[in-house]
Amino acid sequence: MKYRLLTILFFLAVPCLKAYPQAWSTFLDSSRAIDWSSAGFTIPSYTANCSVQPTLTANSSSAASANTTAIQNALASCDATHNVVNIPAGTYYVAGWTYGSQGNQVVRGAGPMSTTVIFTAEAGCGGQNSGACMITGSPIYAGNSVVQPSSGTQQCMWTGGLSKGSTTITLSSCGGAPTSGQLMVLDQANDTSDTGGIYQCDSITPTCTVESSGNYDGRTVGGVTYSQKQVTYVTGVKNNGNGTYSVTISPGVYFNNIRPSQSPGAWWMAPVQNEGLENLSIDQSNITDMGVAMYGCYHCWIKNLRSINAGRGHVISFLSAGDVIRDSYFYQSQSHFSESYGIEVESSSSTLVVNNIFQQLTNSLMFGQGSGWVTAYNLGVDNLYADAGSVWEQTADAGHNAGNAMNLWEGNNLFGIWSDDSWGAAPVSTFYRNQLLGWENGKSESTYPVSLESWSRAFNVVGNVLGQPGYQTTYESYANSSTGGANGGETANVSIYVLGWTGADGTGGCTGPSLCDPLVRSTLMRWGNFDTVTAGVKWDATESSPAAVPYVNANFSSSYFTSLAHTLPPSLYYSSTPTWWPAGKPWPPIGPDVSSGNLGVCGSGTYAGAQATSSSQCAGGSLSTAWAGHANSLPAQDCFLNVMHGPPDGTGSVLNFDATQCYASSGQTPGNPSPPTGLVGTVN
Structure with a gap:
């Protein structure tokens, strides 16, 4: 009996040993955040050249096709221990290229001011047309027959391990056998009516989109879209028999709202791994889509890239996970209309975007569908938007399509961050220690630091510096019903927070078909933010303790925050000052505990x-x-x-x-x- 008791006590203790506290745990309930430390990876320092190196013709547009062939041949010669394709100093016209599906290869220039590639055409890249294409050798997408229940050979029902944080899940009714080393997409059916809490939808029928139809970035099963997705990595598979498998994944489940009633599922593909682009400039003036695409990419990267004059966007991440985009400069778009992006996120997870410069773009980042991303310490300057004249503005978009959730925006200096309802719901993300101005010279419309439109529920806004001195005059503009609210209309343009409106870029309207959403404000967690309207830091116990709604717990209580110390951790991503941070530079750079800032x-x-x-x-x-x-x-x-x-x-x-x-x-x-x-x- 004694030994049995000791055994029971041991196994009860094991979860406690693994339940390391998160940096956010003193001010955020666990239903509102995740462990973001798994985002990104350590970029390999490849030194061995691939057996073939490209011989390129410089300064000749007629050599574009031959230059592409030379680069493709070099990439094809790479193997597990020979990884580098060097593009020498010079300016080269290239008709796009596609990396080898074997992975473990980097295209490396002699430096952004020494090597310039001018794209004259795009690689097809499985539909993600781009100048440089990192793509798995076996690409699939949500519309492929192989991922459709019940006959698809790369799909199962997800029947166990549905809880947030689960690293072992159970798959049943499988059309094929999952294996280790695959990227696995976890999804579930959208809600067909408002849950009153976390609400995932993209269809015109429940009136949750501004656009006239859903943007179906997910499987459609039985007429219902599966917008909410997490892309994770399979680390192990156990065959339980009868078409059932126990699968270990990394990272674990992000979401709180997975439940059997929504028929959760899983589908997968073999990724390409460890492909990179670094140390060169790319000019996209002659192509219309993307500069670089990551498709089915796991642990891929972009570093020290100077990217110029994109069509639709500079970079797209599609059905990828664990990647890194860092230390780069993204300049200009060709049109500055609504699709003029720096980095576009579509159905991807756990990627790190850090220490980049975005200049003269419409949206520095656009989250079509992302989960578990960390966007940190980036600069955005001179946003340009041509759709509505010279006085309107757009900014980084934390939620444009349905399905975004559990993303971290930390330490950025941007015009603002916006989560819209154009294509559906985007709940539960965190803005931490950013500086968001809501101002540029000559702009007077959509000039607010934080805009959360309908269905952007249960966001966390903590430790930020918000507003432009002398410009904003109102603390918040918000919907308090489905049809109206307070401080709407033009007042929204000079507010720090714009909450729960729909239509007109969220500037205080309730135009159809989407309704206004008072739950955006009532579920919002705000704590320790400085703003230029109140001219102080708000440690408001009421704003910080929203009540419980379906799939999000109450965030402690107002009495808890009344007695809570006014201290915040330096970072929710880094456990200490990052090694790349300049010596002597203040860390953290932004926040209520910073008192002698140099800006x-x-x-x-x-x-x-x-x-x-x-x-x-x-x-x-x-x-x-x-x-x-x-x-x-x-x-x-x-x-x-x-x-x-x-x-x-x-x-x-x-x-x-x-x-x-x-x-x-x-x-x-x-x-x-x-x-x-x-x-x-x-x-x-």
């Missing part, structure tokens, strides 16, 4: 109102302190202002960029951070 506002001159760190950057103007010192420049912003010598407002032509030089020279020496120079006043 100010140009008070006059050519760049009046723009951010800068020195009066010398203000071109005839002076620099004033702002945001009560709660914001420092990011390494990407130091790079842009001090090394690339970009104008503070982001206007102008494409700039020189090389991450290996930029960040080496922009970091300060160890010691206390340098204060802003030439300050002449204070604005909040």
Whole structure:
């Protein structure tokens, strides 16, 4: 009996040993966040050349086809231990290329200012047309017959391990056998009526989209779309017999709302792994779709890329997971209409986007469908939007299609972050320690730091610095019913938060077919944010403790937050100062606990109102302190202002960029951070 008791106690203790507390656990309920540390991976440092290296003809558009052939032949010669295809210094016209399906290969230039590739045509890339295509050798998508129940050979019903955090799931009624080393897509049927909590929908029928029909980015089974998806990696499979399997996955299940009534399922494909693009410039002026596509890519990467003049977008991630896009510069779009993206996310998970510069794009990032992504320490400057004249603005989009959830936006400096209801619902993501201005010179429409349209429920907004000194006049504009609300219309354009509206880019309307949504505000968690309207940090116990709704627990209680210390962890992604962070630069750079930030506002001159760190950057103007010192420049912003010598407002032509030089020279020496120079006043 004694031994049996000890055994029981041991197994009861095992979960406790594994239940490491998360950095967010003191202020977020576990139903509102995930362990984001699994996003991305460590990029390999390949050094061995592939057996064939391309011989390329420079400066000749007529050589594009031959140059493509040379690169393709080099990629085909790579193997597990010979991984590098070198593009030498020079400018080369190339008709696109597709990486080898064997993986473990990188196309590497001599540096972004030494090697330039001008794309003249696109690789087909399984429909994700792009100049450079990283694609699995066995691509599938949600419309393939092999993933359709019940006859598809690459699908099962997902019948066990449905709880958030589960790393072992049970699959039944399988049309084929899953195997280790595959990318597995976990999904379930959309809700056909409002749950009153987490609500996943994309169809016009339950009136949850602005557009006239659903954007069916998922399987359609029995007439119902499966928009909500997580792409995870299979680490082990046990055949239980009778068409049933126990499958271990990494990372575990992200979602709270998986339940048998929604017929959850799983489908899979063999990925390509470890493909990269680094150290060169690409010019997309002659192609209309994407610069780089990742399709069925696991642990793929883009690093030190200078990408110019995209058509639809610079990069797309499609049915991929665990990738990294970092230390790069994305400049301009061809049209600046609604599809002019920096990075487009479609049905992908757990990718890291860090330390990038986005200049003169309509949407620096557009989340069509993403889960478990970490978007961190990026700079967006001079958003351009041509659809509605020169006074309208768009910004980074945290939710454009149905199915986005559990993404982290941390430490970015952007115009703002927006989650719309154009194509459906996008609940439960976190904005942490960002600086979001909601302002650019000459813009007067959609000028708000945070916009969460209908169905963007249970978001967390914590530790951010919000607003432009002297511009926003209203704390929040919000829907309080399905047909109306407070501070709508033009007031929304000068508000810090725009919550629960629909139509007109969320600026205070309830136009059909989608209804306004008061649950956006009542389920929103806000804590420790500085804003320029109240001119202070709000530690509001009521705003931080929304009540429970279906599939989201109550976030503690107001009395809990009344006594909670006003401290926040430096990061929800990094456990300590990241190794790439410049020595001596303040960490964390942004937040309510930062008091001597070096970012100010140009008070006059050519760049009046723009951010800068020195009066010398203000071109005839002076620099004033702002945001009560709660914001420092990011390494990407130091790079842009001090090394690339970009104008503070982001206007102008494409700039020189090389991450290996930029960040080496922009970091300060160890010691206390340098204060802003030439300050002449204070604005909040």
